[in-house]
Structures are given as C-alpha cells and as structure tokens.
Amino acid sequence: MANFIRFIIFDLPDGLRFLLILFLIVINYGAEFLVKRSVSKVYLKTNSPEEAVNKLRIYNQYILAILQIVTIVALEFLVAKYFTLNGKTGRILFMTLIPFVFLMVVNIGQLLIINKTYQRIRGTTESLFNQIRDLALTFLLILVPAGIIGTIMFFAREIKVESEALENIITAAIPITMMFLFNLILPFFYPKLLKAVALEDAGLRGLLDQLFVKAGVKRAQFYQWPTKGKKIANALVVGLVNPKVLISDYYLENAEPAEIEAIIAHEVGHLKHKHLLKRLLYLVGGICELIFVGALLEWYENYTGKEINVYLGLAILLGPFLFYISLGLLKYYRHQEKKADEFALEIGVQPEVMITALLKLARLNHMTTKLKKLDERFQTHPSTARRIAQIEKISGYKYESKH
Numbered sequence: 463m464a465n466f467i468r469f470i471i472f473d474l475p476d477g478l479r480f481l482l483i484l485f486l487i488v489i490n491y492g493a494e495f496l497v498k499r500s501v502s503k504v505y506l507k508t509n510s511p512e513e514a515v516n517k518l519r520i521y522n523q524y525i526l527a528i529l530q531i532v533t534i535v536a537l538e539f540l541v542a543k544y545f546t547l548n549g550k551t552g553r554i555l556f557m558t559l560i561p562f563v564f565l566m567v568v569n570i571g572q573l574l575i576i577n578k579t580y581q582r583i584r585g586t587t588e589s590l591f592n593q594i595r596d597l598a599l600t601f602l603l604i605l606v607p608a609g610i611i612g613t614i615m616f617f618a619r620e621i622k623v624e625s626e627a628l629e630n631i632i633t634a635a636i637p638i639t640m641m642f643l644f645n646l647i648l649p650f651f652y653p654k655l656l657k658a659v660a661l662e663d664a665g666l667r668g669l670l671d672q673l674f675v676k677a678g679v680k681r682a683q684f685y686q687w688p689t690k691g692k693k694i695a696n697a698l699v700v701g702l703v704n705p706k707v708l709i710s711d712y713y714l715e716n717a718e719p720a721e722i723e724a725i726i727a728h729e730v731g732h733l734k735h736k737h738l739l740k741r742l743l744y745l746v747g748g749i750c751e752l753i754f755v756g757a758l759l760e761w762y763e764n765y766t767g768k769e770i771n772v773y774l775g776l777a778i779l780l781g782p783f784l785f786y787i788s789l790g791l792l793k794y795y796r797h798q799e800k801k802a803d804e805f806a807l808e809i810g811v812q813p814e815v816m817i818t819a820l821l822k823l824a825r826l827n828h829m830t831t832k833l834k835k836l837d838e839r840f841q842t843h844p845s846t847a848r849r850i851a852q853i854e855k856i857s858g859y860k861y862e863s864k865h
C-alpha cells in the first residue's frame with residue numbers, strides 16, 4: 463500500500479498523471495449526466511417539482527458531493543509532486559488553490575449539464591454568470607479560512623517549544639482563535655456578498671422590531687437579498703455581536719406579514735438562546751477532544767514503550783471526532799431549530815401562523831415536507847412535517863390543511 467502511494471505520488475509518468483486528472487473530472491461530469499437523466503425521468507413521470515427537486519437533492523448530497531471529495535483526495539495525490547518542491551508557498555497553493563480550481567472546473571461543468579433541467583422543473587431564471595459567482599463565493603468562504611488556519615498552524619510548528627503540554631495548547635489555540643475571529647469578521651461582509659440592501663418595507667421593519675423588544679434581545683439590522691431569479695425563500699441570522707437578519711426578497715414577495723413575522727420570531731429564538739455562539743463552542747469542544755485524545759495516545763506510547771498500530775491510532779483519533787463534527791453537529795443543529803420554533807410560540811406567534819409559514823417556505827422552495835428517517839439524520843433542519851408535529855404537540859393545536 464505504502465509503495466503504491468509512493469509510486470502514484472513520485473514515479474507516475476507526467477502524461478499518465480494528466481490523463482488521470484482528466485479522468486477524475488470526467489467521472490464527475492458523467493455522474494451529473496446520469497443524475498440529470500434520472501431527475502428528468504422522475505419529473506416526466508410525476509410532473510411534481512417537489513419530487514424531482516427532492517431526487518436531485520438526494521443525488522447531490524449522497525453521491526455527487528461524496529464523489530467530489532473522493533476525487534479531490536485522489537487529485538491531491540496526483541499533483542503533490544509538483545508542490546512538495548516549493549516549500550511553504552507550494553504547500554499553501556496545494557491546500558487552497560488546487561482544491562479551488564478543481565472544484566470550480568467540476569462544478570461549473572456540472573452546472574452547465576443540469577441547469578436547463580433545473581430551470582424547467584423549478585421555473586428559475588437566474589443567469590449562469592450569477593450562479594457561477596455564487597459557486598466561487600461559496601468555495602472561497604470555505605477554503606480561504608481553512609487555508610489561513612492551515613498556513614498559520616504550519617508556521618507555528620516551526621516555533622520551538624520546550625514543553626509538550628504547551629505545544630498542545632498552541633495547537634488547539636490557533637484554530638480556536640481563528641474560528642472566533644472569522645465568526646466575528648465574516649458576518650460584516652455577508653450583506654455585501656449576498657448583494658443585500660436594508661429592508662425596504664418600513665411597516666414590516668416596525669413589526670419585526672417588536673419581536674426583538676418582546677424577546678428582550680438586542681435589536682438586529684434587517685436586510686433583504688435578491689433571490690427571485692433562483693426562487694429561494696429563506697431568512698437567516700448572522701453575527702455574534704451585532705446581529706443581522708437577512709430575508710430573501712422571493713419570500714418577502716410571496717408571504718403575508720404575519721408569516722414573515724413568524725419566521726423572524728424563529729430567528730429571534732436563535733439569538734435569544736445564543737445558538738450561534740453555542741455552535742462555535744460545540745466545534746471548539748471537538749478540537750479540544752481531538753488534541754486531548756492525541757496527547758493521550760502519545761502518553762500511552764511513551765509510558766508503555768509500545769507502539770500503537772498506525773491505522774488503529776488513526777481510527778481512535780479520527781473516528782469519534784468525525785462522527786462528532788458530522789452527524790453529531792447536525793443533530794445539534796436540529797435541536798436548535800426545534801428550540802427556535804418553540805421560542806417563536808413562546809413570544810406569541812400563533813401555532814396556525816407558524817405552521818402556514820413553514821408550509822409556505824417549503825412550497826416556495828419546492829421542498830418535500832416529509833423525509834425518510836435516515837435521510838433526516840443528515841440534514842441541518844428537521845423536516846417540515848416533523849416541525850409541524852412538534853408545534854402541534856407543544857401548543858395542543860391541530861392543523862387542518864385546507865385542500
């Protein structure tokens with residue numbers, strides 16, 4: 463195995479290397495073609511945008527995204543040779559530029575393949591240019607912070623520290639400090655990145671202000687961001703210190719003031735319960751756990767003089783951590799969503815209004831309201847059906863759909 467990896471990294475002829483990289487890109491395009499065919503078939507058969515969009519989401523989440531990760535890892539092996547020569551700069555390029563370029567090439571190609579089908583199903587009109595801009599922004603927002611943290615940690619390793627405990631503390635402190643910094647700085651730019659402007663409707667602003675007064679929460683700035691072309695109905699809250707509430711104009715255009723109020727009351731719930739800070743602390747807990755277990759393994763080896771098998775060591779180190787930051791984190795998110803819904807009812811949103819607001823959100827986004835149990839475990843939000851059931855349970859109100 464080690465020999466094989468060594469061969470791939472160093473000894474493979476350059477021509478073959480190039481062909482393999484092309485092959486990695488083509489696999490991703492091919493998969494998107496199959497997805498497009500399958501989703502079109504579902505739409506043709508059911509004539510239901512919800513079912514087609516749901517099928518597409520499932521393919522995107524469980525096949526295409528995983529495939530992209532796997533091919534990026536393979537790509538990094540194929541190109542490692544060219545970057546190990548260039549020291550620190552090479553390493554930084556390797557960690558940020560290469561994944562970014564690859565993700566852009568793959569995703570722009572996939573977008574070109576699926577775009578027409580998606581537009582036909584959902585009736586969206588967003589230009590290709592804007593969609594590509596959104597892709598680039600999303601990847602930059604993930605890769606740049608990760609790249610900066612990686613780079614600083616790399617330089618920090620060169621500082622000579624006497625005590626091992628101190629070294630561990632530094633290793634933990636850098637990513638944690640950087641995560642706090644990014645969470646403080648980035649929300650400042652979100653309105654600009656989303657091309658948001660101050661919420662225009664003064665009446666609505668007054669209505670929403672009341673929610674903050676009622677909740678006893680520091681008042682937020684309200685923004686609206688343009689999503690009519692891509693038909694995204696959503697509201698979100700950002701900012702650890704100065705909260706900003708962003709509402710998509712596609713939702714504003716299609717929802718009643720009382721429904722908008724209900725959805726924002728949910729966002730106020732996130733603020734009241736300090737959910738943004740708690741998410742950050744959850745991740746900090748993960749980093750601490752990782753470093754603690756690492757130190758423990760090292761201590762065991764030093765103390766007993768026995769060496770732990772590399773694969774076993776990695777499994778002990780990464781297994782629980784990966785579980786914690788994936789399924790664990792998602793479960794924590796869903797718990798927060800439930801709490802935020804509860805809070806909206808606590809400050810006086812009528813259960814019926816809350817439920818119609820959630821259903822409208824689902825309808826506008828062509829989102830299915832029910833999810834399979836296993837599927838739901840991989841989502842940031844509980845399904846609309848589950849949220850409605852929860853609202854009915856705590857309020858005692860029974861929703862009758864008017865069909």
Ligand SMILES: [Zn+2]
Nearest residue numbers: 728732799802
């Ligand atoms: Zn929420």
